[in-house]
Amino acid sequence: MLGKGIPCTVELSREGLSAMMGNQNCRVGITFTSSPPQEIHDCILRSEAATMVYLQQHNSIPTPKIDWACESDPGNPLGVDYILMEKLDGNPLDWQAATLHLKEKVMQQLVAIFLECPLGSFAFALSRGHKL
Template structure:
C-alpha cells in the first residue's frame, strides 16, 4: 500500500501479474469530482509516458468513481513491473547510485517531451495541461 492508494496484486493462471490501484479515501478526502480528476491526470500521465523510454506500467482498464460503476470506487488496472520497493535508508551506496542514475535518465527523456507548461496532464489522448491538483486541494476552477 502506498500513501494515497491501495495496491492489490492480481495473479492470473499464466503467471501474469497486474495491480489493482484503488485510491484510499477517508472522511477528510477530497470530493469525488476531484478524486476522479486525479485519476484522469494519472491516466493521462501513463499514456504520455508510454511514448517515452521511461519504464511505465501498461494501463489495462480504469473507471472513475463518478461513473456509477458497480465497484463504487475509481480504480486502475495496471501491469505490475518487476522490482522491489525502494527503502532508501537501508539501500547501499551502489543501489542509491543506480536509482539516481535511473532518475537522471528519466529526467533526460522527459525533457524531450513537448510540454509547454507545468500542471496536470488532463486528457489521455493529448498533452493538454490542466490545473494543478492534489488531494489536499478542492478547487478545480483555478490553476495555482
C-alpha cells in the same frame, strides 16, 4: 484549522519533527478530517492514467500498460475509483536500507528519466483550462 476553517491535524511529536527535516527542506504532513470533493479524486485518477499513457507513447521510461481507469460512477460495482494496469517486473526500493552504490544508481536513473522527459513536454491543464 486551515485558512478557511478546514479541520485538519499536523504531527508535531519529536519523532515526527525529526523525520520532517532534511537539509534546507521541511516536509509537514497534514491530515484532513474530510476528503476532497469527488471531482478532485476523479481529476487525479484521470491525470495519473493519462501521464502513464503519455510516457508509454513518447519515451522509453518503463511504464505499466493501462487497461482501464474507472472514476466515480454510480454504475461502478466496486464503489471506488481504480486504475487497472499491468504489473511491471521489479522490487520496491527500500531507500533506508539501500547501499550508497544503489542510491547513486537510482539517482543516475532518475536524472536520465528527467532528461528524456523534460517538464516542458507535458501540458498540465489546470482546473480552469490554463496551462503551466
